Amino acid sequence: MSSLIDFRTCPTTGLKVDRAAEKLIKANAVAAVVFLAIGGLFGLLVALTRWPAVHFLPADMFYLALTAHGLDVLLVWIIFFEMAVLYFASAILLNSRLAGPKWAWTGFGLMLSGALITNVAVLQGQSSVMFTSYVPMMAEPPFYLGIILFAVGALIGCGVFFGTLVVAKREKTYEGSVPLVTFGALTAAIIAVFTIASGAIILIPTLLWSLGLVSHIDPIIYKTIWWAMGHSSQQINVSAHVAVWYAIAAMVFGAKPLSEKVSRTAFLMYILFLQLASAHHMLVEPGFSSEWKIFNTSYAMYLAVLGSMVHGMTVPGSIEAAQRARGLTKGMFEWLRKAPWGNPAFAGMFMSLVFFGFIGGISGVVMGTEQINLIMHNTLYVPGHFHGTVVAGTTLAFMAITYILVPLIFRRELVLRKLATWQPYVFGIGVAGISVFMMGAGTLGVARRHWDMTFADAILPFDYPSAAFLMMGLNGIFAVMAALGGLMYVVIVVGSVFFGRKLAEDEKPSYPEVPPDSAAVGHYGSSESLKIPGTAFLVGIFFVAFVLYYFVNWKYLSEIWPLS
Amino acid sequence: MNEKDSPDQNESSDSGHQDQIPLMQQLLDNPFLLLVLGIAVPAVFYIIWGIIEITQIPIAD
């Protein structure tokens, strides 16, 4: 069987590369970037409309653009890219053939047609129901049908991933346990299966309802199961981008995980508990007990947060240890100062780590506190939070690894390298600004998914404080910056894929540069002699910020009207 | 012939190792067991428990 498989050997890593897997990775990555461009453009239109001084789109187009933005970036871009990550982490990293490439192409076809069907439905204007499509607000049937097809396609992709794990083990293409990055991808795939199954369970009846075949969908049950998809899909991202952090640390620094046991157990915490956080969306709904809310919203006593905090130390810790082993031992931060900040893969990855932790992570836990949710639910704080996780965290990490994967998988040299050096900074800082200013506006009460914060057309007047308008103006400016960073990314990737110099079969790419001795530090020290003072200092700062911000919000809560 | 032999060999050599491999590592090396757990935990605690609570909301008089 394996004699029929067409392999090449990667000149950089020495890995055997199944050309069928390679083609699938390319197809999924290209589709991902196309939808990122489309969804990003819609996002820019949304931000320009919410910029009070610009107020770009009319109301109907605003809600249409917002629906398309959510779908295209939150679901389509990210899941397509994750399919590429899954095939990479299974077939390529395990030196194996991909199980059932035909199935994988079927999945890809379903995903692509589903994404197109839903996009067309949204653009026709009768399905501006937001990404969440809460019943009893109804979209046209193709809207639901497209998402269902997309989900089924993604489920097939997950099946191919699991199949490849089985094939690789049976054909003994690797020794012992799977690499940590593959384990992270496995975590993402497991969460994906739960996510997609939940989506199918709720969207199939909803499709029938929009066709008139089912008379009633309960709005709270819909919302509960929908969020088992909607929130968990973002947990796929978290698992996938943490795996990408580890991958970049390994590929750029030759960094070795500080402890396989600790990192894998942290991923296990994700597998078991991360998906419970779907309850973050149900904290101010009628009918749930506080026991259900507290258990689920806290990911079973914050065990999944524990997992994230562990990754937050072990990823930079492994980089620090690798850099110190290379001789960058001066003071606390020589390893970080002399890190390759001009390498977009590293710069993007490190900013993703910092922003995900400080902006997305802390705000998510605070907002997901049962009572504190009262002062944040459905305000702009919510999109502020998830732009910190999904955009500054996941999207930035995926962009970062693209700079490594384009030369390795597409076999093309990167073009526009000067631009590539700047891209993660422009995008990352832009997105960080979006997140922070939306969270600021949300703290001042500004509603999310709202066309006019001046309420000019309302019968009864109401004014938000002027600081909120300032926040939304700043949000607009940083959104333009992020859009520029996104455009730079698309230009660099498309330019490289189509016009980059083709690499010869046995040629190593010249960029991004990898430290020459990176392979030499595969081992360093024992656990007793491990010294990572810089990382310890950084996580110390993170912890203090976390604790202070957490209690500040309890203080805010204590100042609102007493409720019981 | 070959195909028939190798799984057997697998099993014997694997079970030899498994005596030493700690239980937790065996769990973490088993993707399908993890898959079952990763679906069961949120399905029970979030979805099933949640829906039971919704269906028990009393009817107003």
Add this chain to the structure above:
Amino acid sequence: MAITPPSERIWWRQPIARIELIWIIIAFTWGLIMFFMMIYWHGAGEQNLSNEAYQIKPQVFAKHAQDMIDEYQVREESGFPVVHPPPGSDVYLIARLWQWWPILELEKDQSYRLHLSSMDWQHGFSLQPVNINVQVHPGYEMVITVRPDRAGEFGVVCNEFCGIGHHMMVGKIYVVE
């Protein structure tokens, strides 16, 4: 490396570095503190959302609201009835496309049982500038006991997308001394 299989076959028995262990213990403890903070606030805090809820038909809820309006209306404002119900009573607020109905006038430092339900789609009760945000569903009513602790004029913004008129859906609550 993280992209290759672990170098030791039995990696589970590898010792964990002290610094990692310390961080794990700190993070775990912090998680417990945050977990018990929510439970603690149920006893010690004054801001806890009631979980009292009922299934209710929209027309039944609308009738309760209309009875309240008929009994306690004090004036009219821009076509909205302004209702001043007695302290401690059941107060109804209808969410519908695209209004919060009626305008409520409450007394400072008095408690009211506020009933919320929607006549059509989902809406978001967002009391501003206090910043209390609660989801409102059709077919369900939620009952919250509120005690306004400041006098003044408050806006009720809808913060769940409810169609093209969403941005016009603003209501009002007065709190008087």
